[in-house]
Amino acid sequence: MIDALYGAIESGLIYAIMALGVYISFRILDFPDLTVDGSFVTGGAVAAVMIVGGSNPLIATLSGALAGMIAGFLTGILHTKGNINPLLAGILMMIALYSINLRIMGQPNIPMLNEVTVFTTLSSWLTGLDNVLIKPFELLGIAAYAPSTFYVLTSMFIIILIVKKLLDFFLRTEAGITLRATGDNQSMVRSFSTNTNLYIVLGMGLSNMLVALSGAMVVQYNGFADVNLGVGMIIIGLASVIIGEVLFGKDKIVRMTLAVVLGSIAYRIIYSLALQIDFLEASDMKLITALIVISALVVPNWLDKNKAKREFKKSKKLALKRQQGKEVQHASVK
Amino acid sequence: MLQLNNIHKTFYPNTPDERRALQNVSQELNSGDFVTIIGSNGAGKSTLLNMLAGSLLPDEGEVWIDGKNVTALPEEKRAKFIGRVFQNPLTGTAPGMTIEENMMISLGRTNRRSVWKGITKKTREQFREHLSTLEIGLENRLNSKVGLLSGGERQALSLLMATFTEPKILLLDEHTAALDPSKESLIINLTKDLVEKQQLTTVMVTHQMDQALELGNRLWMMDEGEIIFEADDENKQDLTVPDLLKEFENVRGKRMASDRALLAK
Numbered sequence A: 001m002i003d004a005l006y007g008a009i010e011s012g013l014i015y016a017i018m019a020l021g022v023y024i025s026f027r028i029l030d031f032p033d034l035t036v037d038g039s040f041v042t043g044g045a046v047a048a049v050m051i052v053g054g055s056n057p058l059i060a061t062l063s064g065a066l067a068g069m070i071a072g073f074l075t076g077i078l079h080t081k082g083n084i085n086p087l088l089a090g091i092l093m094m095i096a097l098y099s100i101n102l103r104i105m106g107q108p109n110i111p112m113l114n115e116v117t118v119f120t121t122l123s124s125w126l127t128g129l130d131n132v133l134i135k136p137f138e139l140l141g142i143a144a145y146a147p148s149t150f151y152v153l154t155s156m157f158i159i160i161l162i163v164k165k166l167l168d169f170f171l172r173t174e175a176g177i178t179l180r181a182t183g184d185n186q187s188m189v190r191s192f193s194t195n196t197n198l199y200i201v202l203g204m205g206l207s208n209m210l211v212a213l214s215g216a217m218v219v220q221y222n223g224f225a226d227v228n229l230g231v232g233m234i235i236i237g238l239a240s241v242i243i244g245e246v247l248f249g250k251d252k253i254v255r256m257t258l259a260v261v262l263g264s265i266a267y268r269i270i271y272s273l274a275l276q277i278d279f280l281e282a283s284d285m286k287l288i289t290a291l292i293v294i295s296a297l298v299v300p301n302w303l304d305k306n307k308a309k310r311e312f313k314k315s316k317k318l319a320l321k322r323q324q325g326k327e328v329q330h331a332s333v334k
Numbered sequence B: 001m002l003q004l005n006n007i008h009k010t011f012y013p014n015t016p017d018e019r020r021a022l023q024n025v026s027q028e029l030n031s032g033d034f035v036t037i038i039g040s041n042g043a044g045k046s047t048l049l050n051m052l053a054g055s056l057l058p059d060e061g062e063v064w065i066d067g068k069n070v071t072a073l074p075e076e077k078r079a080k081f082i083g084r085v086f087q088n089p090l091t092g093t094a095p096g097m098t099i100e101e102n103m104m105i106s107l108g109r110t111n112r113r114s115v116w117k118g119i120t121k122k123t124r125e126q127f128r129e130h131l132s133t134l135e136i137g138l139e140n141r142l143n144s145k146v147g148l149l150s151g152g153e154r155q156a157l158s159l160l161m162a163t164f165t166e167p168k169i170l171l172l173d174e175h176t177a178a179l180d181p182s183k184e185s186l187i188i189n190l191t192k193d194l195v196e197k198q199q200l201t202t203v204m205v206t207h208q209m210d211q212a213l214e215l216g217n218r219l220w221m222m223d224e225g226e227i228i229f230e231a232d233d234e235n236k237q238d239l240t241v242p243d244l245l246k247e248f249e250n251v252r253g254k255r256m257a258s259d260r261a262l263l264a265k
């Protein structure tokens, strides 16, 4: 149970990079980008093939991210230059990437069990970390509740911190502000002589770069790459973004990126809790994820409408009362 | 400075829906001229402004700005030297961004965007200074989301954003029409101040004749795609609202008479 919790936090942190990518496309650019299901695997495929081929895992991971960025650029170009609607552009790219990913991998599944990965590299840099970090747990007498190893948690924590800080920094530069404004009011940005198409393409590249980076980390964490790893990834990303917004969201960019990371962890915890229920199986998770997203989209609307209805009824009642009051007055005058 | 040569624009030509939005419009503005345009709905006022801004291409004719033929120059490029404010206060600003971030976007007209630098202290001071000229306290709310501002405040910000990088031409299309009367006079006064201070060449469409008379040194009256009446400097100063109404009736009457003549044939 306790291991499941730490596992959830670990994968929450890894998938958070993907969720940040989805946040950029869906929320910042207002571009519902389905490339994600494909580019996530592209990142994993490139990293896996390079690692199995003996490359340095850091370089393999970054190459995976770059491959995803190119996919994102292409989706952006399909939309801006090809005038294809965002949903369709993303779906086309996703389908195309399925074949491309198979080409990259050469087979549907690449095992990478005893390979040197980012995680093994980082833990070799951090040797002795477990012995140090277990100390507080021992002092408190709760060593049984400590994670079996701190390496993955620590490496992921460091990586996500770097990614979040870089993203926060970029989104507040002049280019980052322009990117956000493009999603907010494109025609206004264009009216100040700015090439908004360029920003959309750049933003889609950035978004899918993060998605692919996450995919590259996931295959190393899982110990295998699979061509179907990305199925439904967009919905998981969206669920993380929405859960994050609902639970931890605030206006400021710095707070929003934090909320997305926490939302991703929260999603993974919900996931592992759901798996504890005997009745549910791992394959049901896609359904549950879809239900989470649907309710997160529908419930707030529904609450608003109900509130409006109640207020309407109230105002009608008030008006009625007032009228009755007037009639009473009239009667008494007579 | 600004020249329109024989501009024609027809929407849906050769169909039952054909609309002659502009017919044979030729005009010239000198640097610093401020022209107000009045005319009934559908007269072609917005179409004329779209021509100047490059959002529409003329079927015939040329647009010259500062000695250059810009007829084929796309809107985005022309925006480098043309500032614009629309009727809807939601058009000219990004609601989810802060006031200073919106101001940053308007700098795009003159500056390249940096990937390393955010809004610096110096730029922020500059923004604050410009915003304080509006005298509505926006300089103290640099980090407020623009979506939280009232329509009048948003329009004042749009106006400032359209002008503070000193464009060659300012285009205003009924930019006070969506505001309530008190806000309307605020924006009109701001317009007057900003244009005067920078000696901006300005084209302003308005639905209010008194505004059209009060502001600017020139006036055009449009109807059915034509400029049917114009007044410059001294002529304009003596002009009154009844004069304008009479002028309008006059042309309308002639039109109706000729229509009747056509029907009678």
Ligand SMILES: Nc1ncnc2c1ncn2[C@@H]1O[C@H](COP(=O)(O)OP(=O)(O)O)[C@@H](O)[C@H]1O
Residues within 6 Å of the ligand: B011, B012, B019, B020, B021, B039, B040, B041, B042, B043, B044, B045, B046, B047, B048
């Ligand atoms: N984009 C367009 N497509 C088709 N018809 C248009 C378009 N823009 C304007 N028109 C037509 O052109 C004429 C002039 O419109 P417009 O310039 O908007 O008038 P105004 O601003 O003076 O009210 C109207 O008959 C209008 O219906």
Ligand SMILES: [Mg+2]
Residues within 6 Å of the ligand: B045, B046, B047
């Ligand atoms: Mg109009």
